[in-house]
Amino acid sequence: MTKADVTGNNHTLEVRDTEQTMAQEKPTLTYFARRGLGEMPRLILVESGIEWTDNRVDTIDDLKASGKLPYGQVPLLEYPDGFSISQSGAIVRHIARQHGLYGKNDKEAAEADMVFDGANDLRLHSRATIGNDTLREKFISEVLPKWLGFFEAHLKKNGSSYFVGHDITFADIAVYNTFYNMQILIPAAKLEGFPLCQKHFESIASRPRIAEYLKSRPYTAT
Ligand SMILES: N[C@@H](CCC(=O)N[C@@H](CS)C(=O)NCC(=O)O)C(=O)O
Structure with missing residues (x-):
C-alpha cells in the first residue's frame, strides 16, 4: 500500500x-x-x-x-x-x-577545529588555576590577555560576527562556553579591552535557542 x-x-x-x-x-x-x-x-x-x-x-x-x-x-x-x-x-x-555547524567546506572545517582547540587550550589554562594563587595571578596578567589577543585578532581578520566564515560554527560555541566557565571560575577574568570578544560572547548568548536554554538550564556551580 x-x-x-x-x-x-x-x-x-x-x-x-x-x-x-x-x-x-x-x-x-x-x-x-x-x-x-x-x-x-x-x-x-x-x-x-x-x-x-x-x-x-x-x-x-x-x-x-x-x-x-x-x-x-x-x-x-x-x-x-x-x-x-x-x-x-x-x-x-x-x-x-x-547540522551545518562545521563550516561550508574543508578549509572552514579546519579553521573551526583550530579555534575549538584554541578554546580548549584556554579552558585548560583556566582549570589549572584551581587552588593555585600563583597560576591564577599569571592567568590574569599574562595568559588571558595573550589568548584574548589571539581571539580578538582572529575575529578582526575574519571580519564577520563569527570566528569562521559568515555563519556560526561549533567553534563559536566553544569559545563562548570557555569564556563563560572561565568567568565563573575566575571572577577577575574579564573580556574588557577586547571588544570583539565581548561582542561575540554576548551575541552567542543571545542566539534564540541558546538564550532559551541558558534561562532554563539547572543552576550548577561547575
Ligand atoms: N576526554 C574526555 C574526558 C571525559 C571525562 O574525563 N569524563 C569524566 C567526567 S568529567 C568521567 O566520566 N570520569 C569517570 C568517572 O567519574 O568515573 C571527554 O572530553 O569527553
Whole structure:
C-alpha cells in the first residue's frame, strides 16, 4: 500500500514520517548534573535545534558496569538505533557535521577545529588555576590577555560576527562556553579591552535557542 492509499494526502504522511524518523533518531546525552565536559555537547545540541534528551545523572556506575562507556567516561551520546559515542569533542563534531555547524567546506572545517582547540587550550589554562594563587595571578596578567589577543585578532581578520566564515560554527560555541566557565571560575577574568570578544560572547548568548536554554538550564556551580 502506498502512502497516498492510506490517507490520500502524501504531504501529511510525509510530515508524519519525518516526525517519526526524528523521534526514532532523538539522541540522549548522558552526563553528570553539572556543566563540566557535558556543557559543550549540550550547547551544540541546543543550537542544532533537534530534539534530544538531557540525561543528568548522579553516578555512572551502572553505565560503566553495562559496558556502554567505551572509555569509562561521560559525556555519552546514544541513539535509539544503538549507535553511541563518547568523548566530548567527538560528540560536538558529530552534531556539528550533521547540522551545518562545521563550516561550508574543508578549509572552514579546519579553521573551526583550530579555534575549538584554541578554546580548549584556554579552558585548560583556566582549570589549572584551581587552588593555585600563583597560576591564577599569571592567568590574569599574562595568559588571558595573550589568548584574548589571539581571539580578538582572529575575529578582526575574519571580519564577520563569527570566528569562521559568515555563519556560526561549533567553534563559536566553544569559545563562548570557555569564556563563560572561565568567568565563573575566575571572577577577575574579564573580556574588557577586547571588544570583539565581548561582542561575540554576548551575541552567542543571545542566539534564540541558546538564550532559551541558558534561562532554563539547572543552576550548577561547575
Ligand atoms: N576526554 C574526555 C574526558 C571525559 C571525562 O574525563 N569524563 C569524566 C567526567 S568529567 C568521567 O566520566 N570520569 C569517570 C568517572 O567519574 O568515573 C571527554 O572530553 O569527553
